[in-house]
Amino acid sequence: MIDLSIDLGFLKLKNPVIAASGTFGYGLEFSPFINLDKLGGFVVKGLYYSPRQGNPPPRLAETASGLINAIGLQGIGVERFSEEILPRLKNYNTAIIVNVCGEYEEEYVSVVDFLNKKEGISAYELNISCPNTKKGGLCPALSPENTYSVVSLVKKISLRPVITKLSPNVTDIVEIALSAQEAGSDAISLANTFLAMAVDVETRRPKLANIFGGLSGPAIKPIILRMVYQVASCVKIPVIGLGGIMSGSDALEYLIAGAKAVEVGTANLIDPEATIRIIDELEEYCVKNGIKKIEEIVGTLITQ
Amino acid sequence: MIKDTQSYIVRKESWNDYHLLSLESPKIALEGQPGQFIMVRITEHFHPLLRRPFSIHSIDGRNVEIFFLNSGLGTSLLSQKKTNDTLDILGPLGKGFNLNDHFKEKDVAIIGGGRGIAPLYFLAQRLSSLGASIRIFYGGKTLADLPLKDKLKKAGFDTFFSTDDGSFGFKGLITDFFKAELEIFTPIHIFSCGPEPMMAKIAKIAQKKKIPAEFSLESVMGCGFGACWSCVRKIRRGNKEEWVKICEEGPVFSADEIIWKEGDK
Numbered sequence: 001m002i003d004l005s006i007d008l009g010f011l012k013l014k015n016p017v018i019a020a021s022g023t024f025g026y027g028l029e030f031s032p033f034i035n036l037d038k039l040g041g042f043v044v045k046g047l048y049y050s051p052r053q054g055n056p057p058p059r060l061a062e063t064a065s066g067l068i069n070a071i072g073l074q075g076i077g078v079e080r081f082s083e084e085i086l087p088r089l090k091n092y093n094t095a096i097i098v099n100v101c102g103e104y105e106e107e108y109v110s111v112v113d114f115l116n117k118k119e120g121i122s123a124y125e126l127n128i129s130c131p132n133t134k135k136g137g138l139c140p141a142l143s144p145e146n147t148y149s150v151v152s153l154v155k156k157i158s159l160r161p162v163i164t165k166l167s168p169n170v171t172d173i174v175e176i177a178l179s180a181q182e183a184g185s186d187a188i189s190l191a192n193t194f195l196a197m198a199v200d201v202e203t204r205r206p207k208l209a210n211i212f213g214g215l216s217g218p219a220i221k222p223i224i225l226r227m228v229y230q231v232a233s234c235v236k237i238p239v240i241g242l243g244g245i246m247s248g249s250d251a252l253e254y255l256i257a258g259a260k261a262v263e264v265g266t267a268n269l270i271d272p273e274a275t276i277r278i279i280d281e282l283e284e285y286c287v288k289n290g291i292k293k294i295e296e297i298v299g300t301l302i303t304q
Numbered sequence: 305m306i307k308d309t310q311s312y313i314v315r316k317e318s319w320n321d322y323h324l325l326s327l328e329s330p331k332i333a334l335e336g337q338p339g340q341f342i343m344v345r346i347t348e349h350f351h352p353l354l355r356r357p358f359s360i361h362s363i364d365g366r367n368v369e370i371f372f373l374n375s376g377l378g379t380s381l382l383s384q385k386k387t388n389d390t391l392d393i394l395g396p397l398g399k400g401f402n403l404n405d406h407f408k409e410k411d412v413a414i415i416g417g418g419r420g421i422a423p424l425y426f427l428a429q430r431l432s433s434l435g436a437s438i439r440i441f442y443g444g445k446t447l448a449d450l451p452l453k454d455k456l457k458k459a460g461f462d463t464f465f466s467t468d469d470g471s472f473g474f475k476g477l478i479t480d481f482f483k484a485e486l487e488i489f490t491p492i493h494i495f496s497c498g499p500e501p502m503m504a505k506i507a508k509i510a511q512k513k514k515i516p517a518e519f520s521l522e523s524v525m526g527c528g529f530g531a532c533w534s535c536v537r538k539i540r541r542g543n544k545e546e547w548v549k550i551c552e553e554g555p556v557f558s559a560d561e562i563i564w565k566e567g568d569k
Binding site: 218 | 305307345350351352353354355392394523524525526527529530531532533534535536537538546547
C-alpha cells in the first residue's frame, strides 16, 4: 500500500493532486465523470464579493500545445456561492479550497471575512495574479510590495490557511515568493497563466476580445517548473506547482523539483478524468520505484 | 454525460470538404437528443489541445453520427481518420431543441445553412416521428455545399434548396426563399442552424410573423460541460442580459433569448 498523502503543515491532503481554479468550475461539474472524494483537493472558480460578468467573447484561443483564456473571472459572487454551492460540496470528503479574488485589496478582505463564517472550506487561495481582469494584466502579484500588502491584510482576518497564487509574469519570482512568505502566507501556488496574445491574420484582429489573455497548458510547463525549483529552494513554506500538468510524469517533475503538491488545470478541460488518471500514475510510479510514501520524493532533484 | 474512449468509427462518408463519421457509442446513442452535441478529442497528443464540439447529426442504433466541414486544424485531422479508428468522445452535452407532442400534424419549418444542417437531420427525424409535417430549407454557397441533399430527399423530407450562385435550386439566399414561401405556408414553429447572419434574418422574419423560433448556436469551446466559461453568449433573460454558457444552457436558444450581433440584424 503506497502512502500518497501529503502534509502541507496546515492541511493534510489524501494525495498531491489538486484540481486548479478556473478549470474545475465549482467542482460539481466534474461529479458526473469522477469521484471527487479521490482528489487531494480542488480549488473552486475565483470568487469576487459580487457576481461578475466577465469579459466579452471570444474568450479562448488555442495555441501550440496551449490555450489562451480571457474569461475575466465571470462568477456568482460569495452570497450565491455560499447559498447554492457550498451546501452541495459539504458531502465531499476532500480539501475544498476557495480561490479568492479582489478588484481592490479591501475586496479580498471582504470575501475572506464573508467566507470565514461559512463551513466546509479547507483553505483560501488568494488569486493576486489573474492577468485578465485589467487591461495589461496588472495585479498585486507583479510587485513584492503589493503582494506583501494584500497577503498581510488577508492573513490578519483569515480564520483559515492562506495559499498565495503568484504570477509568472515577473522578472524575479523568488523576490515575490519571499514577500508572500514574509506577509504570513501559509503556502504558495505557482503559478497563474502567462500574459499572452494571438492574432487572426485574415482579419488582423486579436483572437481574444480582451486582446490579452493567460496562456496555460503543456506549452508553459518547463518555465513554471524552473520557477517552482527556484522558489522551493528559497522559501520555507510549501510550494504547490501548477502549469501544464497532463500526466503523472509531469506531476512528478514538479514534486522532484520541490513542489509539495500540484494543481492540475487545463488537463481537466480536455479530459475530465485527468486528475484521477494522474493520481493513478503517481501510484504506479511509486510501486515501480519502491517508494512507500510519496512525500519522500519531494525536492529530491539530483544536480550533481 | 459519458466519456467514451473507445468509440469506433464504423462508417465514414465524404463529399469534398464535408464529412460524416458514424461512431459506435451505445450509451451516448441511447441518451442523445436532437440539438445536443458531443466533444471529440482530435489527438492523444497536445496539438490541437482542445476537444472539438460537434452536434449530433443523427443516431443510428448504437451509433452517433457527426457531420462537419473541414474548416481548420481540428476538423482537418478528424477528416483524415479512417473506419475502425477509435475516438475519445464526451456526450451527450448541452440542451437540445424543445420538442413535444404539440407538433403533431402541424407544419414546422427547418432552415439550415451550410454545415449548419448538421443537427437538423436528427431534429427532422425526431419531428417526423412525432407526427409533424416538416419542410426543410437547405441553403449553401454552391451545389458542393449541399452534400446532404440526396439524403434528405431519400428520407422523404419535403426539402427546398438554394445556392448563392444558382448551381442548384433557388438562386439566392435561403432566407429570401423562405420569406417568399411564408406567403403560402404558415409553420407553427421554426428551427434553424447556420451562419449567424442567416439565423439573424430568420429571427427577424419569425418575429414579424409571430412564429416561435429556436436556433442552435455555435462557439469555440474549452471543455463543453460548463467548467471553463469560455463559450459565453449574451442572452436575454427577462429584463436582464447576461453572458450565458452555450455549452450548458444551449447550444439551442429561443429567438427571444438571443441577442444578435450588430450587423447581423
